[in-house]
Amino acid sequence: MRVWEKSLQLIFILLLLLWLVACQNSEESGSSEDNQTNEESTEANGSSSDESDSVTLTVFDSDTNPDWVEDMDTPVGRKIKEDTGVTLDAEFDIEGGETKIPLMTASGDYPDLIVSKGAGQLVDAEALVDLAPLIEEHAPNIKEMLGEDGINRLKWSEDDPSIYVLTTSPVDDQAMTPGYGAWIQHAVVKELEYPEIKTLDDLKNVIKEYKELYPEFDGQPTIGLTMNTDSWRIQSSFLNSGFMMTGASDDGEYYVDPETYEATLHYRRPAEKEVFQWWNEMNAEGLVDSEMFVQKSDQFDSKLSSGRVLATIGPDYLMYNAQEALRENGMEERMYGVYPVTLNEEYKNHTYQSNGLQVGWGISITEDCEDPVRAIKFLDYLASEETQIMLNWGIEGEHHEIVDGKRVIPEEEWEKRNSDQDYLKKTGIGYNFARFAPRYGDGVLDSSGQPFTTNTRELAIANQTNIEKEVLEAYGVELWQDLFPLADEFPVKPWGAAYNxxxxxxxxxxxxxxxxxxxxxxxxxxxxxxxxNQFDAVWDEFMTSLENANIEKAEEEYTKLIQEKVELWSK
Amino acid sequence: MDVAEKKQVRKLKKSSLLWKTFKSQKMLYAMSLPFVAWVFVFNYLPVWGWTMAFQNYIPGNPFWQQEWVGFYHFIQLFQDERFFLALRNTLAMSFLGLLFGFTIPIVFAILLNEVRHSLFKRVTQTITYLPHFVSWVVVAGIVTKMLSTDGGIINDLLVGMGILDQPYQFMAEGKWFWSIVTISDIWKEMGWNAIIFLAAIAGLDPQLYEAAKVDGASRFRQIWHITLPGIRPTILVVLILNIGHLIQIGFEKQMLLSNSLVMEYAEVLELYALNYGIGLGQFSYGTAIGIFNSVVSIFLLLLANGIFKRYSNQSVM
Structure with a gap:
């Protein structure tokens, strides 16, 4: 009996081991096949490009990228690999590199490329290669894209005119979707017969009225207004509402006076107190989600996707998940339109004010990179016209077609683009690779006179849902953009964006x-x-705490930095 | 002459004895060598990094080019009120953790030991230690969902039973934060921490229980006079080690469960070191905080050890 039991156990263990081994084998054989095809394809290409020997570049990116596919195994990724022989081994961070980059400088081990949000530490640690000579010699496409002025802006400082960071921001961007605003469900404005929404009070009334009409949605209580305040997002959504509502554009935590270039911590502007007072009233009247400051990002997304949040305020990139989910679920009337709300009509919404070429955040080549020339050539390849078109439109014949010399995306492909959440992951189009190099912004035309990005006016209109069209028509415009004052109404900020x-x-x-x-x-x-009635007291406490924290001294120093930058760039 | 000679002889004997034991146990020494090396490399070599706290450390520069600033960073540290806030939070949460996170597993282990039904016993044990393997990220998600005012189960229950009129926002109140952390920590670690006590109980001589039964001791008496004294050494060792770790409570749970509203109660020393040290690239400052942590830990450990040595002849050293 005992023996029998023992042998049964043994057999079981053996089977388990066998199964494990078998699994491993099948994986190995799978990947080796892949390798073969890769080799073949590079061989086939070897004749056409002189950089056929493939190389892997490690890259650290401070932003998340749920669309990344390991080994660049997407149509666009494979094409890039084919053309350049470069495979990116990428690591994406979830908190803007705030911990990982300092750890890198502490250990002295760097990836070949780093995409950072501010490279001060890396430069101090002498971790970065001066890109100026590399760009001069090996990067004609980057030079063409940025122009002399742009390259000039990349210079680090008065004392050190090296270029350490190559911007990855869009060039000459005139974004089709406004970057910041109040987002309101189409169903709400439709129900209320398209009221004028220009000020915070308008917004409040709209939310209030609709909430009274429909206190419940789908069996759950309606939420008037909520926001994504998870970790750093509290700055870009909630805290930024302070200056976005009072006629300033996003300069991080500081407001920069456009005439004297003096920096003030933006909460210290008297006008902003009124904005936050408005929030306080909204909360007192029960129009704000009680979980607004507690919820995590995924809770925010799921609330919006359920269709019961009437409005939110924030940047466009925090809306994508919910908008896409709503569209996919056929809840188009619960998707959001964006309105240029300000504190009162005195103020103009500055969302579209241009920063000029945004520098400071971007990609750098590190001292640990064995072949910086290869790396800059790779970045230059990404910045070239053909690549830029491919990154936006996909591969010709597969994701777009050329009809009468014009790029066209077939109907069914659009359908996929709009409704398939994994479209970018499956194709490798878009921000997947565009994030690693400077890129042409919306509205910029290529050498054949067609726009680089797919965000053209026509396409944007074609892409709208029926209810969206209805709403826009009621407000007498074609696009959300048209509701906003556009870039040509404002001067370009000579200091760029202060947070950069x-x-x-x-x-x-x-x-x-x-x-x-x-x-x-x-x-x-x-x-x-x-x-x-306690708001004033807390606000006063806030102001005195800031003063006790030496904020005036910080403002002075920040002013100095900004003035230096303006001087450096105006040369 | 006699005395000196005797001493000499004793010394010789002693050293030759040492050598003898060493020789006879040389395989044991050889086997422990890798671990000694491991401890040396990972626990002693990094102490060299403490020099950073006395410099204005700039990464990448060689050691001799760093600027020495003496105790500057420590002075900064002790002048920062935020540091004391972090210290308060750390101590508060670790004391709560010690109080409940330490006693509850013991009670649980004893109760579980008293259960007769062995299948039930094993199932319970497995279920209670499983959460130990769940990452804090997931646990934080579960806790936030459960405490949510928007259909969270706790609020639904409280409102449903009529205890609250309307959902209460637990996560937004600083005064609740310590309890939330402690309770979720207990949920996660109770079963795991009970294992060592269960093992200790299992090692007790069953004859003792039989004798007690013959003497007419009730179950409760048996626990009091046999089980508890039996596992006392284990309890003391675990307690001393826990006290040594008082100040190093990690930061994951605080970071993941907190939000801007409760930061005042959530920022612990390690989070503070992360934000103001590494986060701002002030490695020297971060190191100063680290040194403070280590020194306090060693002090606490020695203190606890000394106290127990004096009163109970039990110690880890």
Whole structure:
């Protein structure tokens, strides 16, 4: 009996082991096949390109990328590999590189390429290669795209005119979708017969009226207004509402006076107090989601996707997930339109004010990169006209066709693009690779006079849902963009965007900023959730805490940085 | 002359004895060598990095080019009120953790030991230690969902039973944060921490129980006079080690469960070191915090060890 049991156990274990081995084998054989086809394809290409020997570049990117496919195994990815012989081994971060990049500098081990949001630390650690000579010699496409002025802007500082960071921002971008605004469900404005929505009070009334009409949606209570305030997003959605509603454009935590270039922590502007007071009232009247400051990003997405959130305020990129999910679920009347709301009609919405070429955030080649020339050539390849077209439109014959010399995306392909959440992952189109190099923005035309991006006016219109068209028509415009004051109404900001200016690592300013941000993140939400009669008290506490945290000194130093930058760039 | 000679002889004897034991146990020494090397490389070599705390460390520069600043970073640290806030939160949460996170597994282990039905016992044990393997990211998600005012099960229950009029926002109140962290920590680690006590109980001599039964001891008496004294050494060792870790409570749970509203109660020392040290590239400052942590830990450990040595003749060292 015992023996029998034992042998049974043994057999079982053996089977398990066999199964494991078998699994491994099949994986191995699978991947070896892949290798073969890869080799063949590179061989086939070997004759056409002189860089046929394939190389793997490691890259660290500070932003997440759910669409990345390992080994670049997508149609676009394979084409890039074929053309350049470069395979990217990418790592994407979820918190903007805030921890990982310092750890890299501490250990001294760098990937070949780093996409950072401010490279101060890396430059101080002498981790980055000066790109200026490389661009001059090996990157005609980048030079063409950025122009002399653009390249000039890339210079690090007065004392060190090297180029460490190649911007990955769009060039000459006139975004088709507004970058920031109040997002309201189409069903809400339709129900209320398209009221005028220009000020925060308009917005409040709309939400209030509709919520009274329909206190429940799908059996769950309707939420008036919520926001994505998970970690850094609290800055880009909630805290930014301060200046976005009062006629300024996004400069991070500081407001920069356009005449004197003086920086003020933006909450210290008297006008902004009124904005936050509005939030406080909204909360007191029960129009704001009680979980607004508590929820995580995924909770925000799922709430919006359920269709019961009437409105939200924030940047466009926090809306994509929900908008796509709503569209996929056929809840088109619950998708959001974006409105240029301000505190009152005195203020103009500055969403479209141009920063000029955005520099500071971007890609760098590190000292650990064995072949910087190869790397810059790869980046230059990404910036070339053909690649730029491919990154936006996909591969000819597969994702778009050329009809009468014009690029056209067939109907069914559009359908996939719009409704398939995994479209970018399956094709490799879009931000997947565009994020690694400078790129042409919306509205820029290629040498044949066609736009580089697929966000053309016509396509944007063709792409609208029926109800969206209805709403836009009722407001007398064709696109959401048309509701906003556009870039030509504002001067280009000569300091770029203040949040792009890198602050020297280890400086007092950095500590002061962090302290101010800590205070802000804690006290502003607190002020919103207080009783309205307590709001002033908390706001005063906020102001004095900031002063105690030496904010005036920080403002002075920040002003200096901005003035230096303006001087450097105006040369 | 006699005395000196005797001493000499004893010394010789002693050293030759040492050598003898060493010789006879040389295989054992050889086997422990890799672990000694491991401890040396991972626990002692990094102490060299402490020099950073006394410099204005700039990564990438060679050691001799760093600027020495003495105790500057420590002075900065002790002048920062935020540091004391973080210290308060750390100590508060670790004391709560020690109080409940330590006693509850013992109670649980004893109760489980008293269960007669062996299948039930095993199933319960497995179920309770499974959460140990769940990452804090997931646990934080579950906790946030459960406490949500928007259909969270806790609020639904409380409202349904009439205890609350309307859902209560637990996650937005700083005063609840410590309890939430402690309770979720207990949920996650109770079963796992009970294992060592269960093992200790299993090692007790059944004859003791039989004798007690013959003497007419009730179940409760048996626990009190046999089980508890039996596992006392285990309890003390675990307690001393836990006290040594008081100040190093990690930061995952605080980071994942917190939000901007409760930061005042959620920022622990390691989170503070992360934000103001590594996050801002102030490696020296971060190191100073690390040194402070280590020194306090060693002090606490020695203190606990000393106290137990004096009162119970039990110690880990």
């Amino acid at each position: 200016i890198s602050i020297p690592a280890n400086s007092e300013l950095q500590t002061h900023n962090q302290r101010a941000l800590d205070i802000t993140k804690q006290l502003v939400p607190k002020a919103i959730l207080e009783n309205p």
